Each structure stands twice: as C-alpha cells, then as structure tokens.
Amino acid sequence: MIKVSPISRRTFILFLILFSVEVTFSLAQSSGSEKPLRLFMIGNSFSQNASKYLPELSKEGGHALVIGRAEIGGSSLQRHWDHAEAAERNPDDPQGKPYNGKSLKTLLSDGVWDIVTIQQASILSGDVETYRPYAQKLYDYVKKLQPNAKVVFHQTWAYRTDSKDFSRIATGDSAKSAEQMWAKSRAAYHTIADELGIPIIPNGDAFWKINSSSKWAYHKDDTFDSKQAKSPALPDQTHSLHVGYRWDKDKLAFDSHHANAAGCYLGGLVWYSFLFRESPVKLTFKPDEVDTDFARQLRKVAWKTVKKEKKAKIK
Template identity: 30%
Template sequence: MMKVLAIGNSFSQDATRYLRKIVQASGEDMKVVNLYIGGCPLSRHFKNMNNDERAYSLEFGGETTGFSVSIKDALQSDEWDFVTLQQVSHKSPDYKTYQPYLDALSAYVTFHAPCAKQVIHQTWAYEDGSARLTEEMGYETSTQMFSDIKAAYGKAAKAISADRIIPSGESMHLAVRHGFHNTHRDTFHASLGPGRYLLAATWFEALTEKSVVGNSFCDLDVPTDFDTISLMQEIAHEAVESYR
C-alpha cells in the first residue's frame, strides 16, 4: 500500500479529499495523510518544524480526525513513500518567499523520513475576475498568475531535487482552456465537486503513474454528472502526461 503525507494547508486538503477513494476504486489502497493549517505558508511550516509544535490538524483519507500533531510526529509515524511540500497560494508566484524555508524543510524530511520521495505540489491560480486575483495579486488574468506559479514551483523542484511535481495548477488551468469554469468555489479554493475531483485525479495519476481515465469513483460531496467526471479525468491525465 502506497503511503502519502502532505505538509500543506487548505489547498492540499482540497487535493486529497477524494484521493484515497479514487485509489480504492482502482482496486488498490493508499494511506493519505494531510497536515492542515489554513493558509499556512512555508515560513510557518519552518517555524513549526523548529519548535516541534503540534499545530496541525491531522486529516486521514480526506477526513478530519480531531488529532493535533507536529511535522515530526507525522514523519516518524510511518514509512512514507511520498512527502509533498508546497507554498501558500498567495505567495506561490514568488519564488523568493520559498527560501530558505523550503530547503530546510526538505532537509528535515530527509532526516526523519529518509526513504520517502519528496514531491512538489504545484498549487493553482485564482479564478479570472476575482478580487483576490486582480486587487490582491495584481494580475489581469489567471493565466498570468499561473505562469508565475509554474515557474516558481519549477525552481522549487530543482532546489530540493524533488522526485516529481504534482501539476494541480496545470490541471486547473487546463480545465478553463477546455471551457470548464466550475473548478473554484470561492474564486481560489477548489469547488467541492469537480474541482476537488480534478485535483485528486491529478494526484492519483502523478503518484501511481496509472491512468485515472475510466475510474468508477463518482460519489462526490456535490452531485456531479458522469460527463463532467469523465472530463476531469481526461484533463488530469493530460496535465500529468505533460509533466512526465
């Protein structure tokens, strides 16, 4: 059974909500743990790491457990196959905000989980027309924001010699290019149905290296029709293939 630990925030929460269920529908299983603090940047992960703070809500298989843990607690709790790292969304376009925190976190993961492959979770751009995109971030379009995000995460992956990038941002960007505009729920988080499904499908393909196309899982938190689920599968497959 593959074991995946995400050190993230609400964006990794969005991405892992359906991941285990998609894996189970493929006939396998996956241990999926997310360390959740809403809006948590790399700088705060770094502080929590140094102080060994039990500041994270432990989420298992896309569900909240009610337990609070530290990064070290989680890293030492199992033999992980993958550990994912990411920046908070509003700082993701600016690589200067990643360091020195990313390098230090990567070294910490290597020390406490030496057999785990380290993976960069590429987050996504805000929705076109949103105040967060234009007023907070200063972009005119989501394409502009994603271009900077993609470049920054590419640098991050090289800096820590990451095993791979999970191209969640690419998938969300491709969805719009395919004419699908229901992947966000509040202009920045993923929608509870198609958006979260698309992200989980992307993680499934990136981590298992198997195609998600034709996967039977469809019991989403928000009812979603078969054609939409099929489209999300095709988009996730296209995104991951482009990063191989």
C-alpha cells in the same frame, strides 16, 4: 507404464511451483493485500481539497492508500518550517505543535512514509523568493526523518478568472489575472523543484487546462448582479472548478480560491495519476455534483497533464 525421465520430472515440478506462485500472487491481489502506499501531506486547505476524493479513487483502482497530514489553513512553507523549528528548540513549546497538539516531527515519525508532499500557500505561490530558504529547509527536515521517502511538490492552482484578488508575484506586486497567476506560480514551483531535484504534481496545470479551454472553461455570468441578488438566486457557474458564489444563510458569499466538488475531483484525479502511474480514464467514481460529461473530460485532462509533466522532466 510410461517412464518419466529425471529432466521431465524436474520440469514438471518447476511448473507446479511457478503455477502455485502465480495463483498465490493472484489471490493476494484479489484479496487486497497490496502493500499500502503511505502518503504524507505538509500543506493547507488546498491539499485537503485536492485529496478529498483520493481515497475513493484509489479504492476503485485497487490501490491501498494511507494518508497522513500536517495541514494548517492558509499555511505557507515558512509557517510550517517556523513551527518545526520551534519544536526543535523546545519540544514542549505550543508553537511547535500546531497540528492538533502534535509537532511535524511527531507526525512524520509515525511509521515509514513513501511520499511526502510540500506546497506553497496559494497567495504567495507566484513569488519565487517566498519559497526560499523554507522549501529547502523542509526538504532537508523530511529527508532527515524519512530518508527513503520521495519528497514531491504539490503545484497549487490559480484562482477563478472572476476573482477579485490574485497571488503575489513579487514584493509589493500582485498578479492581475488568473492566467498570470498560473504562469508565475508555475514558474516558481518549477524553479524551486529544479533546485531541490524533486518532481511536481501538476494540479495547477490541470486546472488551467480546463480554465483556458474554449469548450470546458467557466465563463462569468454577466447577467448576475451580486449586489442586488436575493437568496437563493445564484449565477450560472457551469464548469467552475472553484466554489464561487454560494449562500451562507442569508448572506451571499464568494470564494474564488478553493475548489468545489469538480475541482476537488480534478485534484484527486491528478494525484491518482501521479501516485499510481496509471490512467484514471476508466474509473467510474465521481461526485454527484459533477456532470457526467464534465467528469469524463476531467479524467482525460488529469492523465494528459501528468503524462506531459513526466515527459518534460525526462528531457
């Protein structure tokens, strides 16, 4: 009979404990019991666009995610704050409950949120003065209600290069091109983010990375005459990240602001990269409308853009 020393016995027992813990942890991961990341967005249609495919991407990546929303189409930082202030003055004031009859305070107080995002309305995004003092007020309000939440700026994107209007860059002055809109908007977001000491989700940079690429950028179809067009004819809009031209019944519509399926996909990839700190390059989900090669490039650009932003903040 082989005798086992006390030291060997203790070592063997410790091994069993560690093995059991490892197995339990592995089973917990495989069963999807990861604690959900709770994300709350204070935004507008641009946050809706950018997060459209985030649930599918998160699921494929094995990350549990809960999303809360306080969104109003076209809403600026000031408008969100004005509604919050109205609710503080009088909880029964309808002006304080614009989110399907609920106030920002009510929505933010629903559980514990890990990350809360804010953003400026795209049309004002190039004018840094429109952020003050409302970004600071919203930041303070969020931290009062959710002291442990990380407040993050969601950087919105420039309009399509053939847009007929671009964002305000100063009182009485507007950007003259998509590139100027991106540059002014980027500068404004970074200025206020530095003042607040918060990170940025660089969707605007990712969009411009594609829109300024010699290979992947959208180029206006000069053969298309919008005034003479008949349904269902549309221009070549290959690699567009924006809705662009579409037929609404018998009327030709043009939306150079909002993201189409490819833009929403890129937005979701940027959010995924930022939230989970991992590359989305190997993910396979993509919207049916997005070409396989283009989708692959969007995944690469999203990850590179987020890494570049994080690296810049570390310096």
